[in-house]
Amino acid sequence: MGPEARVFLPVAHAPSALPAERRGRGAAQRSMAGGGAGMGTDSGPGSGSGSGPGPAGQDVEPAAPERVLFPPTFSVSEIKNKQRRHFMFLRWKQQQRKEKLALKKKRRKEREALGDKAPPKAIPKTIENQRIYDETTVDPNDEEVAFDIATDEFAPYFNRQTVPKILITTSDRPRGRTVRFCEQLSTVIPNSHVYYRRGLALKRIIPQCIARDFTDLIVINEDRKIPNGLVLSHLPDGPTAHFRMSSVRLRKEIKRKGKEPTEHVPEVILNNFTTRLGHSIGRMFASLFPHDPQFIGRQVATFHNQRDYIFFRFHRYIFKSEKKVGIQELGPRFTLKLRSLQKGTFDSKFGEYEWIHKRREMDTSRRKFHL
Numbered sequence: 221m222g223p224e225a226r227v228f229l230p231v232a233h234a235p236s237a238l239p240a241e242r243r244g245r246g247a248a249q250r251s252m253a254g255g256g257a258g259m260g261t262d263s264g265p266g267s268g269s270g271s272g273p274g275p276a277g278q279d280v281e282p283a284a285p286e287r288v289l290f291p292p293t294f295s296v297s298e299i300k301n302k303q304r305r306h307f308m309f310l311r312w313k314q315q316q317r318k319e320k321l322a323l324k325k326k327r328r329k330e331r332e333a334l335g336d337k338a339p340p341k342a343i344p345k346t347i348e349n350q351r352i353y354d355e356t357t358v359d360p361n362d363e364e365v366a367f368d369i370a371t372d373e374f375a376p377y378f379n380r381q382t383v384p385k386i387l388i389t390t391s392d393r394p395r396g397r398t399v400r401f402c403e404q405l406s407t408v409i410p411n412s413h414v415y416y417r418r419g420l421a422l423k424r425i426i427p428q429c430i431a432r433d434f435t436d437l438i439v440i441n442e443d444r445k446i447p448n449g450l451v452l453s454h455l456p457d458g459p460t461a462h463f464r465m466s467s468v469r470l471r472k473e474i475k476r477k478g479k480e481p482t483e484h485v486p487e488v489i490l491n492n493f494t495t496r497l498g499h500s501i502g503r504m505f506a507s508l509f510p511h512d513p514q515f516i517g518r519q520v521a522t523f524h525n526q527r528d529y530i531f532f533r534f535h536r537y538i539f540k541s542e543k544k545v546g547i548q549e550l551g552p553r554f555t556l557k558l559r560s561l562q563k564g565t566f567d568s569k570f571g572e573y574e575w576i577h578k579r580r581e582m583d584t585s586r587r588k589f590h591l
Contacts, residue, residue, distance in 0.1 A: 347527065352588045356496040365496075372500075373457050377435070377507040384508055386412035387434045392419055395445040400470055402440055404552045408521060408534050409508050410485050412438075422451075422566045430456045436508055437566075440465075450556060451566065454504060458564040459574065461504060463530075463556040471551035478536050478548030484517025485510050486534070492525040497575055498591035501530075501558065519550070525591050530556040558591065 296312060299305040331338040343349070358365055369375070376382045386409050388402050394416070406412045417425075422439065429437055434455055441449035447468050453460040471477055488509045493502035505523050518538070524531045532554050535547045561575040575590075582590065 347587055350587050352585060354495050354589070357494050358496060358499045365499075369503075372503070373454055373459060374503045374507050378503075380511060382435055384411060384436065384510055385434050386436045386438060386508060387425075387429050388412055388414045388438045388440070389417055389425065390439065391441045392417050394440075394442060397445055397470070398440055398442045398447050401447050401468060401552060404471060405438075405440075407481055408486070408552075410483075410510055426453070426455065426565050447554075452504060453566050454507065455565065458562065459500070459504070460562040460564070460566045460571070461501060462559045462562070464559055465554055465556055467553070467555040469551065469553045474549055474551045474553065476549070478550050481519060481534065481536070481550045482517050484514040484519055485512065486517065486519035486521045487513040487515070489520060489522040489524075491523070493591055495589075495591060497558075497561065498525060500561065501591060528557065528589050528591050530558070530591075532556065 296305055296308045299308060369378075377384065388406055388409075390398050390402055394402075402414050406414050422437075426437065437451075437453045437455060439451040439453075440447050441451070443449075447465055450463040450465050451460065452463070471480075486509065488506055490502045490506060493499055502523070502525075509521065518536050520535045520537065522531075522533045522535070524533070534550045534552070536550055538546045538548065540546050557577075558575075559577050560573055563572045563574055577590075582588070
């Protein structure tokens with residue numbers, strides 16, 4: 221190997237990674253081996269790495285020591301040893317945190333030094349604030365929106381002409397988890413009643429609900445003993461919404477839950493329903509609850525829309541002091557994703573759909589939302 225030869229070794233085999241004691245013994249052994257080869261008395265013309273005379277009477281220079289060079293594009297993933305690789309990754313992450321914290325402290329000191337002249341804080345970029353503008357975003361001062369609100373199917377409820385009365389049912393032959401979920405959902409929604417299907421079709425159930433003055437019908441579907449769908453139909457004229465349900469948690473599965481909910485009428489919070497479609501869905505959820513909440517019960521039902529996923533939570537708030545308030549989750553909790561919105565009551569064959577979620581056509585951008 222010539223004097224200009226380069227040897228590439230991974231970190232795990234680099235000489236610098238060995239303890240000093242082992243490096244010392246290895247160097248001593250190599251020097252002894254080299255000295256023995258050069259001190260031989262019978263070194264011929266072809267032998268000898270020492271400084272003896274060469275074949276033509278010229279002195280041969282000793283070989284230069286090998287240099288260890290690392291690849292210019294080295295990454296932790298190239299380390300073969302799993303424990304060593306994990307250790308190096310943790311040390312790299314720790315160094316990243318230290319640099320980030322130091323930069324944060326430096327910026328804070330600069331802001332304190334500048335005082336009122338400090339530049340405003342940079343707003344972090346998120347998918348929500350980078351959202352693509354939707355032309356159907358609701359403007360409260362729009363006359364067309366006001367007219368639609370005054371004449372839609374939910375106008376009798378918001379004009380206090382009807383009192384919500386909800387029927388909760390399931391798919392045919394429900395399992396225990398779905399039955400318990402319906403029972404807990406009935407404790408969240410006041411004036412709601414749970415009935416079992418017993419093989420009846422929805423087209424036969426809806427006329428019976430209208431005859432008994434029910435204002436809404438909720439159907440919980442299941443798959444493999446797990447609730448996975450919700451159909452919400454406003455009676456008697458619709459509309460009907462079909463949701464995909466996920467992340468269902470019953471009360472016993474929630475950590476640090478509060479006591480059982482009381483019979484007080486809860487408050488309702490609707491967050492981030494900004495488009496015309498989202499406005500209709502929000503009004504549909506609002507029509508499930510009576511108008512006047514009983515604040516003495518301190519219970520809140522929240523429908524929070526984020527990236528077209530509707531998160532439902534049921535809490536009780538507790539006044540710890542005059543300035544501090546804590547919350548207890550009562551359950552159940554679940555997440556909804558709108559699949560379709562249909563005009564009128566449920567009709568899977570001849571129903572007219574206002575909106576259908578077509579994933580390949582609509583989900584072309586992560587920053588495009590419909591609710």
